Amino acid sequence: xxxxxxxxxxxxxxxxxxxxxxxxxxxxxxxxxxxxxxxxxxxxxxxxxxxxxxxxxxxxxxxxxxxxxxxxxxxxxxxxxxxxxxxxxxxxxxxxxxxxxxxxxxxxxxxxxxxxxxxxx
Amino acid sequence: xxxxxxxxxxxxxxxxxxxxxxxxxxxxxxxxxxxxxxxxxxxxxxxxxxxxxxxxxxxxxxxxxxxxxxxxxxxxxxxxxxxxxxxxxxxxxxxxxxxxxxxxxxxxxxxxxxxxxxxxxxxxxxxxxxxxxxxxxxxxxxxxxxxxxxxxxxxxxxxxxxxxxxxxxxxxxxxxxxxxxxxxxxxxxxxxxxxxxxxxxxxxxxxxxxxxxxxxxxxxxxxxxxxxxxxxxxxxxxxxxxxxxxxxxxxxxxxxxxxxxxxxxxxxxxxxxxxxxxxxxxxxxxxxxxxxxxxxxxxxxxxxxxxxxxxxxxxxxxxxxxxxxxxxxxxxxxxxxxxxxxxxxxxxxxxxxxxxxxxxxxxxxxx
Numbered sequence: 150x151x152x153x154x155x156x157x158x159x160x161x162x163x164x165x166x167x168x169x170x171x172x173x174x175x176x177x178x179x180x181x182x183x184x185x186x187x188x189x190x191x192x193x194x195x196x197x198x199x200x201x202x203x204x205x206x207x208x209x210x211x212x213x214x215x216x217x218x219x220x221x222x223x224x225x226x227x228x229x230x231x232x233x234x235x236x237x238x239x240x241x242x243x244x245x246x247x248x249x250x251x252x253x254x255x256x257x258x259x260x261x262x263x264x265x266x267x268x269x270x
Numbered sequence: 271x272x273x274x275x276x277x278x279x280x281x282x283x284x285x286x287x288x289x290x291x292x293x294x295x296x297x298x299x300x301x302x303x304x305x306x307x308x309x310x311x312x313x314x315x316x317x318x319x320x321x322x323x324x325x326x327x328x329x330x331x332x333x334x335x336x337x338x339x340x341x342x343x344x345x346x347x348x349x350x351x352x353x354x355x356x357x358x359x360x361x362x363x364x365x366x367x368x369x370x371x372x373x374x375x376x377x378x379x380x381x382x383x384x385x386x387x388x389x390x391x392x393x394x395x396x397x398x399x400x401x402x403x404x405x406x407x408x409x410x411x412x413x414x415x416x417x418x419x420x421x422x423x424x425x426x427x428x429x430x431x432x433x434x435x436x437x438x439x440x441x442x443x444x445x446x447x448x449x450x451x452x453x454x455x456x457x458x459x460x461x462x463x464x465x466x467x468x469x470x471x472x473x474x475x476x477x478x479x480x481x482x483x484x485x486x487x488x489x490x491x492x493x494x495x496x497x498x499x500x501x502x503x504x505x506x507x508x509x510x511x512x513x514x515x516x517x518x519x520x521x522x523x524x525x526x527x528x529x530x531x532x533x534x535x536x537x538x539x540x541x542x543x544x545x546x547x548x549x550x551x552x553x554x555x556x557x558x559x560x561x562x563x564x565x566x567x568x569x570x571x572x573x574x575x576x577x578x579x580x581x582x583x584x585x586x587x588x589x590x591x592x593x594x595x596x597x598x599x600x601x602x603x604x605x606x607x608x609x610x611x612x613x614x615x616x617x618x619x620x621x622x623x624x625x626x627x628x629x630x631x632x633x634x635x636x637x
Contacts, residue, residue, distance in 0.1 A: 162327075162331060163335075163377050164377070164378060166331050167335050167338065167382070234486070254380065254381050255381050255383040255387065256381070256382065257382065257385075258386065259384075
């Protein structure tokens with residue numbers, strides 16, 4: 150059975166590595182991006198089953214990634230956004246653009262796995 | 271050889287000024303060459319250092335992830351975790367490596383919660399990083415102390431309360447601020463007890479930061495703020511007034527009313543504003559009786575209070591100040607009159623021109 154592909158766009162390398170390790174353990178294939186630009190390239194080239202993206206990232210923000218997916222690529226791949234304290238308005242914008250779920254930092258990787266599984270089921 | 275001799279002779283024939291310029295040019299050229307070489311060396315050194323840092327960061331990140339995922343429920347630390355701790359312990363004494371380890375730990379601590387955050391904290395203890403942070407508190411340089419306090423705050427180390435709390439009246443505001451934030455971050459409202467002994471001023475910016483920190487917590491059960499309202503430190507009183515407003519401290523209304531006779535005008539004005547927020551009707555008669563002794567700012571604040579807490583019996587007082595010399599008070603008085611006696615308010619437009627302020631009249635027509 151093919152592994153489900155997940156694009157993870159996060160500029161904090163330690164957190165990326167931590168989530169990669171955790172999600173790979175759950176049987177997913179992780180495609181890593183350190184900024185919004187790389188995330189868009191990965192989404193265009195690999196057609197993932199799910200996208201996990203931070204809101205604040207270099208080059209393109211998480212909002213721009215979602216906007217690109219929904220308006221330019223016109224794909225309805227589920228998106229989970231990560232937000233920090235004080236980014237509540239950004240989260241609302243992300244939902245308006247088509248995000249499916251969000252997790253406020255700091256978050257528990259175990260909870261993320263549950264949400265990922267729920268969206269992919 | 272002849273050629274060089276020819277150049278030297280040619281140079282010697284120049285006037286003194288031209289020779290001087292040649293000498294200066296030569297010196298400057300040499301300096302530029304030397305600086306270019308130096309710059310190249312510095313750049314290559316920095317690049318090498320960056321590579322080393324990146325390599326160490328990668329190695330360390332991998333170790334950290336392995337540490338976080340190799341725990342088990344039977345024991346506090348598994349064998350794998352213990353071996354990783356031992357490995358890191360060897361790196362910690364080196365300042366540059368310690369700095370990288372701390373930055374990685376802190377970056378992750380901010381992003382994950384629950385068990386993982388606790389595991390990171392255990393790692394911070396077990397590798398001895400905490401001892402370096404504590405030793406910073408004994409340093410003679412204030413900025414090292416401030417960094418130490420900042421680190422203990424970031425890693426949520428509450429055991430060092432006594433060691434940190436002694437800096438609450440430190441001569442440097444940076445250290446004081448760090449100490450205050452440490453206490454509030456660790457002990458929430460209980461941490462505010464430093465206000466009892468604070469003799470140094472608490473700047474507006476520090477106050478805002480403390481309030482912002484307090485609002486992050488789920489438990490918003492505030493402690494008794496009365497002692498701070500009675501503090502001899504005016505900035506503490508000012509901060510306590512803000513707490514009274516934000517946390518709706520109706521039970522301190524009596525103390526707030528006493529503060530209406532505080533020596534500092536800013537505090538008296540703030541108190542009127544908070545009493546407005548807390549529906550301090552008890553203060554109204556007192557302020558009305560002393561209205562003429564109040565400063566202009568207090569008078570304006572009082573009219574703002576009256577606008578919210580007015581009752582029909584206040585009408586004569588309001589009417590008396592309809593033509594106050596201050597336009598803001600005139601405006602507030604008009605608004606109040608409009609709310610309690612619309613007929614009288616409408617009748618104001620029929621006054622002879624010499625009895626009314628043109629600005630007020632213009633406003634009446636637009637309200």
